[in-house]
Amino acid sequence: MNSIVSALRFFFTYTLDRPDLARKLVRTRHPRNLPVVQSRDEGVRLLNPTTLKHQVTLSVTYGAGLRVRPQN
Template sequence: MIEDLTTRNLSPETQRSYVHHVAKFRRFFGRSPDQLGYEEVRAYQAHLVGRRVSWGALNQTVCALRFFYGVTLGRSDLPERIAYARTPRKLPVVLSADEVLGFLQTAKGTRNRVALMATYAADLRA
């Protein structure tokens, strides 16, 4: 795997990360990862989600496993089946009516206050 990573000119940090994630996968099952298949990958993903691993770490693990199975082992059937985690959607902060009123009252001048009110009413929040 390290030869494949080096041949593809991946950065040393990426190489370290991929090897680390595949090693953690191997330790989780106590067997060589070339003896493991799709069901074990799914079980490991479920384990990581259950431990509330961050979205970035989960996708880094998926990339490492896809590289290992697809490039190093040459198993073309498996990498496409290993799913990436979806990007978490964050809900916007919603201000209370009192907070909006206080914000609009801080504007100096009628023209600026009307411009802010029109922007807020048109839902042009950043």
């Protein structure tokens, strides 16, 4: 929704040269929630697959470069 409002605001301000109409457009706000973080035990259990199929899947995704960058 916000991208549409931004596009219309640009259209009214620069293309039609009607900034008075662009002022009436307001962007919506939505609450930002923190992501759910797994515990260390859940992470270890996830990275230690029990079946060969899960081990191969994990190895292929890691080998393909689907890694998570550490946050600073």
